Amino acid sequence: MTRPSLGWALPAYAVLLYAFLYLPIGVILLFAFDAKAIPGLPLSEFTTAWFAASLGDDRLVGSLLTSLRLASIAALLSTALAMPAAMVLAWRPMRMKSLVLCLVLGPVVLPQLVLGLGLTVLFRVAPDLVGQPAIVLAHTTMTSSYATLMLYSRFLGFRRSYIEAAMNLGANEFVTFREVILPLVAPALVAVLMLAFTDAFGEFVVAWFLAGFTETLPIAIWTSMRQVISPKIYALSALVILVTLTISVSAQIWILGQSRRESEQ
Template identity: 75%
Template sequence: MVSQGKRGEVVMARLMPRKGERGNALLVLYSALIYLFLYLPIAVIILFAFDAKPIPGLPLDAVTTSWFAEALRDEKLVGSLLTSLRLAVISAALSTALALPAAMVLAWLPIRFKSLVMSMVLGPVVLPQLVLGLGLVILLRAAPDMVGEPAIILAHTTITSSYATLILYSRFLGFRRSYIEAAMNLGASEFTVFREIVLPLIRPALISVFMLAFTDAFGEFVVAWFVAGFTETLPITIWTSLRQVISPKVYALSSVIIIVTLLLSLVSQLWVIRQTRLTSKAPSA
């Protein structure tokens, strides 16, 4: 009986790693399929940017880089790109500036009906963008002169400031108030405490919020389509070109944007990780 029990334990010990290995293999396969589904369209866009044919498609008969030069010479594409960049920077800056005090108030001050306030903050994120766009159209009837770039900035700021507030709110919840209390006990003013203690510690979160808001505002289409008027952002220009045959210049410009965005995201994340490590070591040092 003892030998059979030991033999059963040996068999189970041999089977358990195999089950674990199968589970790990399935998990790796599932993750690979998900990432393939997400990044395959991006790879196709970059691939079509080098297609020599005027109508890109598979297989590629020849490879060329001339479409990149053609895209840079296209005044409409470059103009819409610059417009999108300018509006996205303004919207991201406004969202970050609005989210910072709002998150501090929500995290640090006692507020009645706090759950209701948080639900209102989540509103622009939860609402379908179609509904938000229609609401802004109705609102802008009272101020028709705002249609165009001011309306796009208002729309993008409304959307991006919501999750910017939520991200900073979660950061302030984990903030050690003892640093502020110690500085104020030593005679520092509230402005000095904010500038010398609060801002350096939340700088990584601010950079992340700004980058996230910029990326979302740069690529947002639905709400901008409702309030743009005669202003053309890059997503609107690309959408307009979809009614006809998509020019390879669009693929070329999109490829440049994709590569630059990925590089900026990588650099910003590395910087945020480095700053987070430095700030976490500073108090203990």
């Protein structure tokens, strides 16, 4: 007696999983084109007026620009801090390395509510930093943790023979870093930079504790949701989603191309 084939189960599970993950995004994109002042099903008619209205809202655009600026600074700082830390962890002998890695992972596994509360108490000794500086420092602390771990795994698989060959040919440490190490780890750096930027851009809990009078886009959306969600929120969110997906896909294509060239070498 032959057993029934279950080859369809895994594809069906994958379809259901991705549908669950991307259905909220689809709803946002759908409601962004709803002509009603309070979006909902069924849709009355399609319109693009809310996109112009969202871009004309000074508060929303200002919070978006603030989030972009702070997330960019935090992503650059966390990547710059993570790279030398990952190189030391991967290439230098170190006692109790597992303990150090656990400490590096601390800000990631720590609940954001606890981290936000702790940082709020900490910044009481420097109240002038509350607002944008505090948000940048907090996001840098959070994102540099997994940025270090991601780059650490990349440096573990790095071929040290490339460095030795460059040094034997007369290159100093700076030239070796610029001409050998940096190009080979560039795909990992781009991935880390984008992940850090995305996480910092959408982070809400810690930013809410430290914002002061600063209003990031997640904070602006949350304060708007306390009453009635304006269609302008859906429209601006749809624009952010489309731009983010475009950048992510483009970066992924570039990373795959770089990895393919590295494997061919």
